[in-house]
Amino acid sequence: MPARTSVSAMRAFLADRRVPVVAFVLLLLVLPLIPPFNRQDFTRYLVVAVFMAAQAVAFDFTAGYINVVNFGFAAFVGLGGYTSGLLAANYGLSPWIGIFVGALAAGLLGLLTGALTLRLRGIYAAVMAWFVGLALMGIVRNWADVTRGSLGLNVPLFFASSDNLPYYYVILAMLLVTLLVLALVIRSHLGLAFRAIGQNVQAARASGINPTRYLVINFTLSSAFAGLLGGFYAHYYGILTPDVMLTSRTVEVLAIAYIGGRGSLWGGAVIAIPLGIGVELLRIQFSDLPGIHLVLYGILLILVMIYRPAGVAGFLRGLDARLRRGGSAAHEGE
């Protein structure tokens, strides 16, 4: 009897939604202190992985909920980075303030792009956002007097020391804030409207929702977070080239967001950590084969799009549902 109660207590514990969240956050907090992740190179992989995770969350906020894919996402990230970087390099503005100015700039561009394109069908908005991104990259590349073009802009760093650990906690804080804010928005009445529009625009319109307004709010928010993360990128690497805005960077984020599971926010964040580290290790293992990690991302994206549209989040949700149904269901199989 006591064994049985402990099993059901265990099951109740596992079924509590707060448990995995707390476990995930705790794991991320202590991860860089555990070997081998306490080595500088591994901490750097972690920084990159968490940066990708945060981008995937901001990306999924539009792609997964209103079903508009921002193909110019990397350009919004780059705009935030360049804004903050230029302010810091030319006017000595503190990066800690600059990243928010960068977020504002990216948010403004998102507002403009969204207001212009989101009245149209989703595919137009996706393609136009891509064009805006290409144009932005063209401007940055050619306006060399200001941006130094392809030579690269040197940007002051957040911290004087080159230790990766403080950067890790900065980007982790950014990831958690992004997740928290966007999840709260999704839980509010805004989120309900987003879902309604993402599933069926006509039906949403019929029930009194003005789609364009909500679409623009969503797009602007996501762009602003992209800009904020771009600020981190600028002050972490210390050098910015127009290549941060390449479409292939968007596709990388997009792949992680969709492999993680669209419309979950956390799916991309969860999968980005192991995937990001795995990809870095793969890159080092096959340093003579550049681009192998992108082939992997591409193949995973293709497979997920065809066979597992719900991604890793869908898989984990299924697991969760099984836990809830109790032990007998676990043996039934599918």
Place this chain on the structure above:
Amino acid sequence: MTSALNPQTVPLARRLLSFTWITIGIAVLVTVVVGINYPSILVSTLATGGMWALMAGGLALVFGVMNIPNFAHGEFFMIGSLASFTVFTPIQNELLEHPSTLLLVLGPFPGMILAALVGAAVGVVMEVFLFRPLRRRSRDQWVMNTFLLTAGISVVLVNGNQLLFGNDFRGITRYWDVPPLQVLGVSVAVDRALVFIIALITIALFSVFLRSTRTGRAMRAVSQDETGAQMVGIDLNRIFMLTLGLSCGLASLAGASLLFMFPSYPSVGVQPLYLAWYVVILAGLGNVQGAVVGAFIVALLQTLTVYFIGVGWVDVLPTAFIIFILLFKPSGLFGSEVKGVWEQ
């Protein structure tokens, strides 16, 4: 693909004053004025415009018939340029050792034809192994899902090429090693002239195929009403396979033909991809005829930008132009009514 400009319903004067015709008129005027003063711009515009028409026509066709916004379309340009380079280089060497007029004239064609065939084959493989399974599973959010799927395909093709063949530029200076032609006192590179002619012939064949053959008509039927087409006995799977094969083959032919301007390397398809997309957005998604006209407008914009402002601004100005157009005509210049069947 119904003619968006229906002459019966709108008076001629209003038709000519419409935004679309004003834009086309300005484009023609600019072409003529610039062409007289700077003939080389005219030649470049025609040569690239013809090939962008092949790219954009195929892109529009696939969207019209299959509702797939193909983000991997540029990769077929890349496949075409690689295939043609591989075939043409030994022919070129042979030609250097044993000059012969026949080989000089016909040498470039095997590469181009093979490129088109390889591109078409990869397109068919894509349809059978990727789009068909997805279609069978679910058609929810089909347009956006296939857009992402093709983004994945694009990444795999670009980086797969880089893994297999490395990051080198594989280019040729010219296909036909002959002195430039003199047309009305203007020297015109033979390659550019012939590429324009190849484009014209292909567009003509393509349009005859769509208009007058049973298969072409079946394609247009599917693009207008998929269920209706199925009811009258059209085999959808066959049409989809042919459509994607044709579209990808045309893109590969464009890549092969422009090898002398765009040396083959893994990401050579990026610029043709977004130029083709500029055209398709400008003309209206799924509108094949509009895409052919739009291609020349975009080629003109592109060439003018390169000549007068700078190569790097090619990405910036056409975008500004398209945003401007879309402010007035959200559905594109030719306001295509071809709408995604699987969209709400």
